[in-house]
Amino acid sequence: MKVLTIAGVTLRRMVRDPLSLFFVFVFPLLLVLVIGATFGEGFQPRIGIVEGNGPTADALAARLRTLDGFTPRTVGSASEAADGVSRGAYEAAIVIPDDGGSMLAVQVVVRQGSSARQIRTVIEGAVAAEAAVLRAADVLVAEGLRPNLREALETVDQVEQLVPGFSVVERSVDDSPNDRPIGTFDLGAAQQLVLFTFLTSLSGGAALIQARQWGVSRRMLATPTSARTVIAGEALGRFGVAIVQALTIATGSSLLFGVYWGPLLPATMIIALFAAVSAGASMLLGSLVDNDQQAGSLGVFLGLAAAALGGAMVPPEIFSPTMRNISHLLPHAWALDAFTEIVRRGGGVDDILIELGMLSLFAVVILVAAATAFRKTLTTS
Amino acid sequence: MDPSAPPLLNCSRIRKTYGDLVAVDDVSFHISPGETYGLLGPNGAGKTTVISMIAGILDADSGKVWVAGEPMHPRATKAKTAVGYVPQDIALYPDLTACENLMFFGRLVGLAGSTLKKRTKEVLRLTGLSDRADDRTSTFSGGMKRRLNIGIGLIHQPRLLILDEPTVGVDPQSRNAILESVDTMADEGMAVLYTTHYMEEAERLCDRIGIIDDGKIVAEGTQRELIEKLGGHDKLHIGITGYGLPAANAAAMLDCVIRVSLGDTAMELIVRDARSSLAEIVNTIVETGAEITGIEIEEPNLEAVFLHLTGKALRD
Structure with a gap:
C-alpha cells in the first residue's frame, strides 16, 4: 500500500502541473493530429502544376489534373512552383514546358526526403503514362486517322480500356504478401508514442531530483518505510505517468484519427514494457543528476537523441544497415519493430517474442541500475 | 520528566565514516521521556549524521541506537514508529496542500482511515493551519511551512521527536509558537532531541545539552553543569x-x-x-x-x- 501511496503522489503532482499535462497528453496528440492531417488516410499530396502553351502541354496538364491521389493547384511560373514546394505549400510541382520540338521535357520539383521520393516516383509514373497516351494520340493525328488531338485522345482512351494494361506493385523484401495496407499515419503515431513516452519520462526525472532536494525522499526513510518501498513507489509512479501517457496517445489517436495499433494484447504488452523502460530511465537520470534544471535540459536532449537513433524521428527504413544495427542498441527500435509486426503484418504475441524479450531486458537492466543509483542518493550523506 | 524512567533514546558508541572522513566518532547519549536534549555543534560537527542514524535513515558503522527499547537501523519498523523526524530542510511537497502532505506522511507512518483524518485535523489545528488546509504549501509563508514541517513529524504522536534546527528562517512570532509547542510536548512526556544554532533556544528549552565537535561529544550535562565544568x-x-x-x-x-x-x-x-x-x-x-x-x-x-x-x- 505504501508503494501505491508514493506512486499516487507522483501521479498527483504530474496532474497538478499544467506544463506537464500539456507535454504528457496534449502535445503528443497534437503531433499525431498534425502528422495524421498531413500523411494520414485520406491525405492527398498537393501538386502545383505550371502549364505550358500548346495543345500537347494543355492536354498533359488537363490529364494530370484528373489523376487520382493528388490535389492539383495551378501555379504561374516555375520559380513560383519551386518557392511553393520549398515553403511546403505543395508536396511537389510539375512544370510543363511549351510545345516545341520532339520532346516535352517535364520538370518535377520536390524536396529531399523519403516521402518526396515516393511522390516523385508516383508523379514520374503518371507523367510517363500520360505522355504515352499523348504520343499515341499525336500519332493518330499525324497519320490522319483522327482530325484533331481531342478526338485522338478519346480514341486512345477507348483503346486503353480494351487492351490489358500493366500495373506495378511495390514490395519490400521485408514485406509479406499479407501485409495490411498502411498509411504513414499509423506508424507515425507509433513513433510519436515511443518518442514522447521516453522524452517525457526523462524530463520527469527532474521531479525526483526535486523530491531529493526538498528532503522529502529522506524524510520518507525516517518513517517505517524501507528504502526498497520508497524506490518501488517512485518507480511505480514514473511507470504510471509513462503508461498513462502512452495509453492516452494510443487511445486518443485511435478514437480521433482511426489509428490502428494492432491486436490489444501485444500492443498493450509493448506499451507496458516500453513504459517500464521509460520509468527506469527517468529514475536513473533523476538519481545521477543533482540539479533539476540540468536534468530537464539533459532529459530533452537525451530523449530526442535516443528517438533519432532509435528510429522514432526518421523512418528506420532509410537507415543504413550499420545504423539499423546501432538503432537496436536502443529500446525505441525494438518497440517500433514490434509495432510494425503487429500493425502491418497482423502479428500476435508469438511473433514479437524477441522484441518483447529485448524490451523486458532493457526494463530490468535500467530499473535495477536506477534503483541502485537512487538508493545511493538516499542512504549517503 | 521522570529521571528514573528507562531512556527512550539510547545511543551507544555510534560511529560513521565516509571514506577517510570520520563524521561521527564514538558518540553516546540518552534521552528520557519528557526530557528535551539539545545537541549543539558548529556546522560540519556531525549533528545531522547523528540525527540521521537516530532517525534510521543511515546505518551506523558501529555502535547501537535504541529507540523505545527497539534497535534502530534503516530497516527497523517498530523503532521508526516511535520517532517523529523534523528535518532542517522544509521537506514538503510544495505542489500538494497542507492536508495532502500530512495525509501522505501519515500513511507512511501507518495511519489510515478515520484515525488519519482525525490526526490530520488535530495537527492542522495544533500548527494553526486549519484555515489553509486545502491550500498548496507553495503559497505558504516561511513560518507556515516550518509549522507544517513540524506538524508532519507529529502526525503519529511519536514518543521521540527529532527537531533539526526547526526555527531557521522563522519570524519571531512563529518561532515563539514553535518553542512553546516543544515545551508543551515535553511536558506531556515526549522525548525531544533538539539541534539549533540559537543558543537562547537551547538555554530556554533543553534539560540537558550535548556539545558535539568534529564528530565527538566534547561535553554533556545541564546548562549549569556545563558551565561549572568549565569553572564558570x-x-x-x-x-x-x-x-x-x-x-x-x-x-x-x-x-x-x-x-x-x-x-x-x-x-x-x-x-x-x-x-x-x-x-x-x-x-x-x-x-x-x-x-x-x-x-x-x-x-x-x-x-x-x-x-x-x-x-x-x-x-x-
Missing part, C-alpha cells in the same frame, strides 16, 4: 552605601561566595549560584548595616562554554 561562576554586582568593608567581610565568609572585591560604591562577588544564594547574601550584607542600592547578576552563558570547548561560535 556567577558574578554579582551589588551597589552599597554605608559600611562597605564589614559587608564585604561578612559576605566573604559565606560558603557560596568565592571572592569579593570592594569598590567605592559597590562590591563585586564571585559566587557559585547567584540566583539560589542571592537571598542569603543580601541578608548578610543588610545585617552589617550597609544599604543596598542595586543588584545585578551576571551569569556565564552557554555561548561562552561552547566557544571554550569548540573554539568556534555556534553559528560558525
